[in-house]
Amino acid sequence: MIIGGGSTGLMISYYLLKKGVKSVIAERKYPGSGNTYKCATGIRASFTSREHIALMKRAIELWSELKDELGVFYERSGYLWLLSREEDLRAFKTYVSFQNEHGVPTKVIDLSEVKRLAPTIVTKDLLAAVHDPLAGKASPFDLVLQSWRFLVEKGCKVLMGVEAKKILMSGGKVLGVETSAGFIESRAVVLAAAYDTVKMLKSLNISVPIEPVPKHAFITEAYRDLFKPLIIDWSTSSYVVQTHHGNFLVGSEIPEKPGDKPLSRLEFLRKASKVWTKYFPWMKEAYLLRYWTGYYDTTPDHHPIIGPLDGLEGLYVAAGFSGHGFMMSPSVGEVMADWITEGRPKILEALNLSMSRFREGRLVKEAAVFG
Amino acid sequence: MDPEKVVVCRCEDVLLSDILKAIEGGYRDLESIKRLLRVGMGSCQGRHCLPIVARVLAKATGLRIDELNYPPSRPPLMPIQIKCFLSDGNEE
Structure with missing residues (x-):
């Protein structure tokens, strides 16, 4: 189950489906209604950290594929x-x-x-x-509307107007999510809900360093x-x-x-x-x-928090993109699908972006941020 | 009236038949239909067309207008030239 139907949540669902896993997305308002539809539409790998560059080089390959697979407008216009x-x-x-x-x-x-x-x-x-x-731009409208339709056609669920209320855990394991439309059972729950991710995790006594x-x-x-x-x-x-x-x-x-x-x-x-x-x-x-x-939704080092949460089996986070969520969503979708189905991402740099880096003091540096 | 001959959104050339097709395709909210068809994204910013689309959608789905995700009004009230924000209107 994925909480949040923005570009991140939809792409996680999309790349899970490519691995044969059907997911449910709970979206509080309508798909794209958070940060995705408000974004500047740019896509680039010209960052100054290995982590950002690795994720974005892969995302740019995937954007080309999404153009063909879903008919999303995307162009390498620089x-x-x-x-x-x-x-x-x-x-x-x-x-x-x-x-x-x-x-x-x-x-x-x-x-x-x-x-x-x-x-x-x-x-x-x-x-x-x-x-x-190598940089470019894409239509957030196309990405959301086309992937949403595709997922529903293939048997995934995108629940619109359904708000996640509380994550239920037992013995360090996720059981599912209490929502405005009732309890949804799931052994793997991804929080892809931008700043709402912070609020959801607060109820589990986990503090997440994201500031809007x-x-x-x-x-x-x-x-x-x-x-x-x-x-x-x-x-x-x-x-x-x-x-x-x-x-x-x-x-x-x-x-x-x-x-x-x-x-x-x-x-x-x-x-x-x-x-x-x-x-x-x-x-x-x-x-x-x-x-x-x-x-x-800015983190102390302007890098996203993507990956599992230590000691909470089945609970994952993909949030805090610091202004780069839309551009990164395809490779983040792939990385999260890897984490969930294989326990490890294929892009090794993504290992440096889990929540534990803040506790361990392993922040990543990025200089090329603007807007 | 032939839905192919009724223009709902004059700024972006959207026909009533386009709206009906989107509803048939499963869209149930104005925010998504707006981004699918560009209805309400032109110079009028939905001032003229969105009430019409809302009525068509409400009628087709049986939903109330306040259940349709009616897009919010945002500034400016009317399109305004960028030079109005420069201090002397003609700043270098």
Whole structure:
């Protein structure tokens, strides 16, 4: 049984099914309603930890397969990291060489190359950029709706509007889950419920170091294709991506306290507008259609918690993705299916991401986070 | 009226027949139908089309409007140009 019908829960169910295991998903609202439908849609392996790179290289292979298997929109349209400060360029040169050593083909490019990738950009404040041609974007709508339909057709259950209330244990073993629709018996229970994971485990006296940090995004009306890559302005922690449909999805970091209620803030609209109209003056004329907020469920080391929980047989966690859950969901699905059916993931780096790392002080470092 | 000739969502060109097909395909909530068909994702952000879709869905499923996951209203109230958020409206 899986608690949470977002991209993570659905992909765990999908890769369990590939191993012949049929699962039940309990989703409190509707599939995708948590973080998945609010995300920025980007997919990249250009991280700075072995763990993130290993998981994301595998995810990128699987995204290609999902495109064929489920008809999910996915394209390797790249990421472009804009750099305007000497110290950032120096740091990114070391990230790029680390990424290249680990098979991620990023490279530092000059401004003429930036112009080629985003022809309408104004580059006067830039020093250089980093291009990641392996990165890309996918439709969260397609992933959720297509995998949901597929799972139901194959005999899995996706229970919509069913809230998990309490995990029942006996003698250190999972018995099942008490839900708003009654008790569901299961010998293996996966918590893929974002911040609700923390609340569920609290009732078992387990504290999970995940903090929900409010994040902001807006989307404009649709335009013809103006640039392919997801573009990041590193110095302001901002991004813009043109969706498959043509709309521009924009995010920008403003100061927020973990746990605060996300409110609509003019400060965000002002900052994001200033950053992106400087690079793309035509964007001043674009109409903003919708502004929404979501969360990065952030762990102390910005890496997810994936794997079993020590001493609690049959209980697993996949949460705390720190803003990278959607992109990672296919390989996380595969890793969790491995844990459940074989007791060990095939991607060995995933062993470093279980809950026990916090107790043992084995945190993993990641520098390339933004938004 | 022929459902293939009734336009429910003018921004994204969604027909009544598309909505009925989605309902037949098993979709029972507005949030999912919105993302399947893009109904309510254009310039009107559902102000015009979603009440119609809600009625069609309620009628077909027997569910009440408040059981359909009606998408929340989000800012802005109307589409607004990005330059309105720049301090002088024309900032470099």
